[in-house]
Amino acid sequence: MIRILIADDEPMVRAGISAVLAADPDLRVVAQAADGREAVDLVQRHRPDVAVLDVRMPGTGGIEAAAEIRRTVPGTGVVMLTTFGEDEYILRSLSEGAAGFLIKSGEPEELIAGVRAVAEGAAYLSPRVAARVVAHLAADGAGARASRRSAARARVEALTARERDVLGCLGSGLSNGQIARRLGLAEGTVKAHVSSILARLGVDNRAAAAVTAHEAGIVPGLTGLPSPAARRPHEDR
DSSP, rough: OOOEEEESOHHHHHHHHHHHHHTSTEEEEEEEEESHHHHHHHHHOOSSSSSEEEEEOSSSHHHHHHHHHHHHHHHSSEEEEEEETTTTHHHHHTTOOOOOOEEETTTTHHHHHHHHHHHHHOOOEEEHHHHHHHHHHHSSOHHHHHHHHHHHHHHHTOOOOHHHHHHHHTTTTTHHHHHHHHHTTHHHHHHHHHHHHHHTTTOOHHHHHHHHHHHHTTTSSSSSSGGGGGOOOOGGG
């Protein structure tokens, strides 16, 4: 059973989120909050697996709450909800430790998939959010964009070829189990690779690593580093 806290200042929104999550028998809402401060207090009390936070709430907002939750209750994954177009919040949320980011107007199935993914330790960006992240990064000036892309690629080049494979999968929002099946690895091996990737990239969560993957252009479907097929045999460990 995945235990969930919901935080939104609008009662009707909280009711709607609860109704969507109730459709999955493996999900259970254990607490609801009307603002970020209350959300932090309830997370510390109930220790849910996932906290679903609205980005903008009166008083302590979702981003500030996410940072405190990740600092004080690191076992609770954070999923952020926002309205379409609030791009400036996406990268801020990810930098504060949020593992998932969803648009409120998205499909109900995305909310369930996002909560499940974050509960399993994966990062989850809804397809629309992932597209907005890439568009936001691409919208910067050519110099800043090239500098950031160059820095990301340099950091990624420090990884082994297999770690780059795993990072590309992280950028696609896959869980350890899904990565293991896609790459034909044991799940424990994937977990070890993920830990190494986070340490080598100097980031503290999978979502931040996923952003680096997008910046470096190694997410499947994007132009990036040389194909994994070109790796040397000793790099496949």
